[in-house]
Amino acid sequence: MMAAATMTSTALAALLLCAAAFLAAHATDGHHQTPEGDDLVAKVCANVTSRDLMCKPQVTREFCDSALRSDKRSAAAKHPRDLALVAIDLFQRGAADADAKVDGAIRSGSGRRNWMAFALRYCRVDYADVAGTVPVCRAIIQEYKDGDESDDQLPSRRQLDCADRMSGMAFDCAARMHDGDGDGELSKEVNEAFGRSCLVSAMVEKMLGVGGDDDQ
Incomplete structure (x- = not known):
């Protein structure tokens, strides 16, 4: 009976070892990707930063991850481009939402005070510029291929x-709203667009391999 008990214990241990090996072998397959595996969003957002001093407080790992994952296309991303x-499309929608809020504030009379009227109307100019610029910049980003160089040989x-x-453009409106002491909901929308x-x-810096503090 002791021999049988020993064999049972040995068989159980072997079974547990096999199960552990099976789980380890499948932990990084296509069904169980890890941040260190094929999850590009996690990789890119893990050490995200910005060259732009205005943007540094905005670009956090949490914001990067949450914003990108809000668009399902990010799950299929193969390259930072x-x-x-995805990010530029999110910005375009965010700017359009903020512009609609600004327009609504103007129509409702929120700009009765001179400083608020100034802030709101110039924000509309900023967002009109965004609407004209985004399609051009999106095309330029989409055409990028690894190793591309501009005419002046900078990356x-x-x-x-x-x-x-x-x-x-987005910062200009956010700054005006801050100076104009805009209402909370409107300021939130404007700040979201800036973020x-x-x-x-x-993401463009990641695409180009430009570090946050690199002089490139």
Whole structure:
């Protein structure tokens, strides 16, 4: 009986070892991807940053991960360029939502005070510029291929300039709303649009392999 008990214990231990080996072998397959495996969003957002001092507080790991995963296309991304395109579409929608809120505030008479009227009307100018710029910049980003260089031999200056231009427009409105002491809901919408513009900048930098503090 002791021999049988010993064999049973040995068989159980072997079974547990086999089960552990099976789980380990399948933990990183297509059904159980880990952040260190094929999850590009997790990889990119793990050490996300920005060259732009205005954007640095906006671009956090949590915001990056949450924003990108809100669009299902990010799960199929194979290259940071794919995530840059997702980010620019998120920004375009965010800017359109903020512009609609600003327009509504103007129509409702929220801009009766001079400083608020100034802030709201100039925000509409900023968002009109965004609407005209995004399609052009999206095309430039979409055309990017690894190793591309601009005419002045800097790493794809065209893409960086586009990202900087868009974040600058979004920042201008956010700054005006702050100075104008806009209401909470409107300011939240405007700040969300600015945050998304910063995400575009961060993803373009990842696409180009430009570090947050690199002089490139």
